[in-house]
Amino acid sequence: MHGLINRSIERFVHDTYGDNTWQDTMRRLDTGIAEFEPMLTYEDELTVRLMKALAHVLDRPEADILEDIGTYLVSHPSFESLRRLLRFGGVTFVDFLHSLDDLPERARLAVSDLHLPGMELREITSEYFCLTVHSEQIGMPGFGYAVMGLLRAMADDYGALVMLEVQENQGWHETIQIKLLEAAFASGRDFDLGARVG
Amino acid sequence: MTGMADSTDIGRVMDGLCPMHAILDATGHIVHAGASTHKLDPSGVVTGKRFLEIFEMKRPRSATSMQDMMAMAGVKLHLQLRAAPRTGLKGILIPLGQASSFGPPGGAIVNLSFGISILEAVNDFSLTSADFAATDLAVEMLYLVEAKSAAMEASRMLNLRLQGAKVAAEEQAFTDTLTGLRNRRAMDHVLNRMIDTRQNFALMNLDLDYFKDVNDTLGHAAGDHVLQSVAHMMVSETRSDDVIVRTGGDEFVLIFSRLKSRARVAAIANRLIARLEEPILFGDKECRISASIGATLSGDYTNPTFEQMLDDADVALYAAKRRGRGQHVLYEPALREPDESEVVYMPERRRG
Incomplete structure (x- = not known):
């Protein structure tokens, strides 16, 4: 698994629960690693174990934690650059949904060895979409929950009102049902093309 | 129309x-x-x-x-x-x-x-x-510039951290990379341990003589070769539990455990100097150096500290150098007297 993913989990735990929780988790993991390097690659299995250890330390289901991580990545100020990169996907939330098919490719353009699971968006009606997340491609069951958390935060960012629900499928992939209640519910957050984050 | x-x-x-x-x-x-x-x-x-x-x-x-x-x-x-x-x-x-x-x-x-x-x-x-x-790729280009800058920044941070780790590892190392001898960090460690455990030991400060000439006339490669040969000679002239430290360019400190006889120290010093005066071959060139030694014995102190012993060995070393090259001097307090050491005492500066 790419270090960026492990590092995101680390930052989430740090910023949300504090350093002690992180230390506890890493002790439970017992790898001799204290923190993850975002630009190195780690064994896939390590991330799976990391999530299990974290679920134990926090005493919460993995799915809930993953969803929180997804939301954190878009809404926390220290990941502003990620929010911006996602906003490049489209002018409206629906545009953005349609850009998700390209997300793994966009990620690879930025970091050539970052592999994200493939995603397929189906537009059932103009207000109802299904997004399949192929978590099995990166050996991380439940990745779809993180995508759902991310979608929730992105909908907020665009000012759209949505209802989201994850359905687990056979063979480690998830389908997210997206009901768009109102495309312009709130004003959302600004996105200025030229306001690059340093 | x-x-x-x-x-x-x-x-x-x-x-x-x-x-x-x-x-x-x-x-x-x-x-x-x-x-x-x-x-x-x-x-x-x-x-x-x-x-x-x-x-x-x-x-x-x-x-x-x-x-x-x-x-x-x-x-x-x-x-x-x-x-x-x-x-x-x-x-x-x-x-x-x-x-x-x-x-x-x-x-x-x-x-x-x-x-x-x-x-x-x-x-x-x-x-x-x-x-x-x-259909314009401008927005994709903006995306790419921003994404690449973020990735580049992450890589730069990784490089900085790796660089920091390398420096830290070097600082923690006990070995001088050129000669394989111990370094100053190791010396502090060894001296502290010996003083804490109240062992008798002799401390020698050894400076190479004429080393600068070798470096200047034959180049740094010859200089490095001489340092490596010198290290080898010193190792072969000492016991395995003696500690040899390269503290600087051509400066060494030797620590002899369980040594308390002044005569033994003098004999070892003479033997070392004689050995180091043997010509060292660098290609077809012959390098000739010598060494000056200042020594002190922990047994001469009621409460030895390694700062004091190093300082005394240094005073003895400079006395040896003043007596001509290839000499050794064993420390005695008289060496610190002005006529002997020719130290010019500067009046202490008043504090502002």
Whole structure:
């Protein structure tokens, strides 16, 4: 698994629960690693174990934690650059949904060895979409929950009102049902093309 | 004329396909422009102005009239805004033809793009995704620049951390990389341990003589070779539990455990000097050096500290150097007396 993913989990735990929780988790993991390097690659299995250890330390289901991580990545100020990169996907939330098919490719353009699971968006009606997340491609069951958390935060960012629900499928992939209640519910957050984050 | 497009239609088509275009009439005045083109002018409206009033033609050559511009039809144009921030633009001009019913007869369409100046332009003109054609890669390029900068920054941070880790590892190392002897850090560690456990030991400061000449005449490679040979000689002249430290360029400290006889120290010092005076071969060149030694014994102190012992060994070393090269001196307090050490005492500076 790419270090960026492990590092995101680390930052989430740090910023949300504090350093002690992180230390506890890493002790439970017992790898001799204290923190993850975002630009190195780690064994896939390590991330799976990391999530299990974290679920134990926090005493919460993995799915809930993953969803929180997804939301954190878009809404926390220290990941502003990620929010911006996602906003490049489209002018409206629906545009953005349609850009998700390209997300793994966009990620690879930025970091050539970052592999994200493939995603397929189906537009059932103009207000109802299904997004399949192929978590099995990166050996991380439940990745779809993180995508759902991310979608929730992105909908907020665009000012759209949505209802989201994850359905687990056979063979480690998830389908997210997206009901768009109102495309312009709130004003959302600004996105200025030229306001690059340093 | 039914079924024939008029200039309203062409404007609508161009607005959709090329948001940064201008339609010129036969005199070179702008009769219609895309929303992004209007943003380029400080007034916010370019319609009715002469194209060359707003844009300066730079390449392939300058232009002062519509005729000049028409002569450059179909080739890549380099233009520049006349008003600040004098942004550079790329463009192409397609004449509409004299009998055109599709736009003004004798006029032309110019389509513009920012080219590489896009990064500044998005800020200068507050551009949004809507200012670019759906097929334009400009937004993808902005994405890429931003994504790559973020990735590059992450890599730079990784490099800094690795560099820091390397420095830390070097600082923690106990070995001198050139000679394989112990380094100063190891020496502090060993001396502290010996003093804490109240062991008897002898401390020798050894400086190579004439080493600088070798370096100066035969070069650093020869110097390094001499240092490595010297290290080898010292190791073979000492016992395995003695500690040999390279503290600086050609400076060494030797620690002899369980040694408390002044005569034994003198014998070892003489043997070391004799050994180091043997010629060292570097290729077909012969390097000749010697050594000066200042020594002290922990048994001579009631409460030895390693700072004091190192300092005393240093005083003895300088006394040895003053007596000529290839000498050794065992420390005694008399060495610190002014006539012997020729120390000039400076009056203590008053504190401000």
